[in-house]
Amino acid sequence: MLSEFPFYALALVTLFAAIAAMTLRNLVHCALCAAAAFTGVGALYLLLDAPFVGFAQLLVYVGAVAILIIFAVLLTCAAETGPGIAFSSSWLAGVCAVALVLAGLVLPILMSPSLDRLAPPVAGAPVKDIGNQLMTIYVLPLETIGLLLTAALIGAVVIAMQDKPDAQPASDVKPPPREIADKDLCLR
Amino acid sequence: MRSARNPLARLSTEMDGSIDQIFVSTLHRIASLAPPAAQPLVSMLLIIAGIMVVFGSCFALTTIVERKTLGRMQNRYGPNRVGPFGFFQPIADGIKMLTKEDIVPFSADKALHFLAPLVLTVPVWLAFAVLPVGRNMAAIDLDAGILFFFAIGSASELSVFMAGWSSQNKYSLIGAMRAIAQMISYEVPLLLAAMPVLMLSGSLSLADIVQAQPPGHWFLFTPWGLAGFGMFLIAATAESNRSPFDLPEGESEIIAGYLTEYSGFKYALFFLGEYLGLFAVTGLAVTLYLGGWQAPVSFLQWFPSWAWFALKFAALILLFIWARATLPRLRLDQLLNFAWKFLVPLALLNLLVAGIWWWTGRAQFPGLLIRWLVCSAILAAAYILLGRGLKDHKLPPHRYHYAV
Numbered sequence: 001m002l003s004e005f006p007f008y009a010l011a012l013v014t015l016f017a018a019i020a021a022m023t024l025r026n027l028v029h030c031a032l033c034a035a036a037a038f039t040g041v042g043a044l045y046l047l048l049d050a051p052f053v054g055f056a057q058l059l060v061y062v063g064a065v066a067i068l069i070i071f072a073v074l075l076t077c078a079a080e081t082g083p084g085i086a087f088s089s090s091w092l093a094g095v096c097a098v099a100l101v102l103a104g105l106v107l108p109i110l111m112s113p114s115l116d117r118l119a120p121p122v123a124g125a126p127v128k129d130i131g132n133q134l135m136t137i138y139v140l141p142l143e144t145i146g147l148l149l150t151a152a153l154i155g156a157v158v159i160a161m162q163d164k165p166d167a168q169p170a171s172d173v174k175p176p177p178r179e180i181a182d183k184d185l186c187l188r
Numbered sequence: 189m190r191s192a193r194n195p196l197a198r199l200s201t202e203m204d205g206s207i208d209q210i211f212v213s214t215l216h217r218i219a220s221l222a223p224p225a226a227q228p229l230v231s232m233l234l235i236i237a238g239i240m241v242v243f244g245s246c247f248a249l250t251t252i253v254e255r256k257t258l259g260r261m262q263n264r265y266g267p268n269r270v271g272p273f274g275f276f277q278p279i280a281d282g283i284k285m286l287t288k289e290d291i292v293p294f295s296a297d298k299a300l301h302f303l304a305p306l307v308l309t310v311p312v313w314l315a316f317a318v319l320p321v322g323r324n325m326a327a328i329d330l331d332a333g334i335l336f337f338f339a340i341g342s343a344s345e346l347s348v349f350m351a352g353w354s355s356q357n358k359y360s361l362i363g364a365m366r367a368i369a370q371m372i373s374y375e376v377p378l379l380l381a382a383m384p385v386l387m388l389s390g391s392l393s394l395a396d397i398v399q400a401q402p403p404g405h406w407f408l409f410t411p412w413g414l415a416g417f418g419m420f421l422i423a424a425t426a427e428s429n430r431s432p433f434d435l436p437e438g439e440s441e442i443i444a445g446y447l448t449e450y451s452g453f454k455y456a457l458f459f460l461g462e463y464l465g466l467f468a469v470t471g472l473a474v475t476l477y478l479g480g481w482q483a484p485v486s487f488l489q490w491f492p493s494w495a496w497f498a499l500k501f502a503a504l505i506l507l508f509i510w511a512r513a514t515l516p517r518l519r520l521d522q523l524l525n526f527a528w529k530f531l532v533p534l535a536l537l538n539l540l541v542a543g544i545w546w547w548t549g550r551a552q553f554p555g556l557l558i559r560w561l562v563c564s565a566i567l568a569a570a571y572i573l574l575g576r577g578l579k580d581h582k583l584p585p586h587r588y589h590y591a592v
Contacts, residue, residue, distance in 0.1 A: 028353055029300075032300070032346070032350065035346055042339075051330060051331060051332050051335075051336070052331070052332050052335065054339075055332055055335040055336050055338075055339040056335065056339075058339035058340070058342060059335065059338055059339040059342055062339075062342050062343065062346065063338075063339070063341075063342025063343075063345065063375075064342075066346060067345055067346070067349070067368065067372065070346075070349055071368075074353075074365075126331055127331045127332045127335075127391075127392050127393075128390075128391070
């Protein structure tokens with residue numbers, strides 16, 4: 001039991017953070033709790049002797065995805081949900097989607113033959129092996145993901161470039177300068 | 189983590205009484221006093237205490253040295269009231285900071301306002317764990333040490349956001365957004381600049397990277413290493429929000445940015461976190477390009493390894509102070525353009541140059557010279573062309589009018 005204590009502690013923290021990320025009223029709090037949950041998952045990977053995956057999880061999810069979520073929350077300017085019920089009215093559809101995704105993930109894992117194999121005596125693959133495999137056996141998936149991400153990046157740039165001055169209809173009427181109100185800065 | 193090699197096990201095999209290993213052998217001697225079961229724990233605690241004492245006093249020393257050097261470069265004395273030449277100023281500053289009233293704004297998000305300085309400072313301390321500050325002197329030698337370093341560093345952006353948002357102040361929030369934009373933009377060139385080192389040393393472990401740079405063969409002494417070192421230093425300056433990239437603060441526009449609503453101990457923690465972040469990234473620069481604890485030439489190897497590390501570290505810190513005293517600040521758009529249009533393409537090209545360097549690794553004398561020239565020429569041409577392209581042609585040339 002004592003040797004399993006770190007696992008239970010981390011799992012508890014991760015679960016609580018994930019539940020808080022779903023239920024808290026303030027979207028920024030939710031995003032930060034999600035970041036905490038990501039950190040917990042990363043720590044669990046470390047506990048499983050997979051430091052490379054753990055650090056990559058921290059780097060990508062805490063360093064990039066969490067910041068992205070926060071920016072999205074601030075730019076949409078609805079950090080605080082109003083009084084009343086905070087759950088979406090289409091929760092049933094959401095549950096169905098989640099169940100489908102979960103089944104899509106869990107079923108292949110349960111049916112995969114790798115479950116019958118015994119764990120190797122020395123846990124944790126050296127980073128060098130991971131690198132070698134990524135660059136030899138799995139080079140095609142790796143390059144495909146790289147291409148996909150590049151396409152997403154270019155797409156984002158194209159969308160962001162839309163409002164060029166010459167692309168707009170020729171009207172000399174400029175919008176009046178707006179006063180910056182607290183609401184625009186996402187202050188409560 | 190089992191993949192981390194136990195430092196104590198390695199010590200016992202390589203222990204010797206020389207001055208090079210004095211810290212290692214002292215640690216081993218103290219730890220051996222403890223009962224055998226507690227020895228790993230005791231040695232780890234001692235290492236942690238050592239890191240905190242050394243880099244904590246580095247922080248105090250750097251603040252006073254920085255203020256004195258800035259003063260000297262600006263033709264003034266700098267602090268000179270407390271102690272001889274004002275060298276006890278950090279102590280006075282510390283007492284002042286700790287006894288100041290800790291003000292939390294009425295409308296602030298109290299919990300986040302409290303957590304933000306901790307989220308900045310705690311991970312930064314962790315980053316020192318993987319730095320090899322001397323031969324056999326890394327607290328933990330992780331297989332993926334450099335990845336650990338950057339993964340830990342990603343918490344600082346969250347901290348800045350928490351500080352800015354929780355203060356419920358527009359200056360704080362705008363300052364935080366600026367700081368995050370800057371930190372995200374410069375993280376890309378920082379990582380890309382470090383990449384050739386990983387390619388050429390073939391390892392993510394910082395100890396292996398140092399081993400790959402024997403005296404006279406530091407990565408700095410190659411074209412891609414020199415370019416990478418320059419880019420790494422620039423990106424590191426921006427990452428630690430130091431002048432000339434100290435845009436998150438601006439008295440006339442956004443006051444102190446995300447620090448506007450912080451005072452007393454919490455402000456001191458931010459200050460500490462910023463300096464420790466600078467130290468960590470400087471230590472990484474020393475490890476990646478300046479051969480870590482290795483001597484520059486082999487006949488200087490009698491000098492202890494930790495002293496080499498300390499010397500290089502101090503030289504880089506002085507370079508940062510010098511840059512702060514002499515370079516004018518950038519505007520925000522210049523700052524972001526510089527990262528995305530200059531540093532990132534150049535760093536990507538540097539990857540290619542490092543690849544060429546790797547493929548021509550077996551070259552003999554004339555080929556060696558050609559390799560040098562070709563690699564340098566590619567980088568120099570890209571530097572000049574990108575620099576030309578970055579020039580803003582829309583603005584009329586600046587005309588300065590001097591008072592006569």
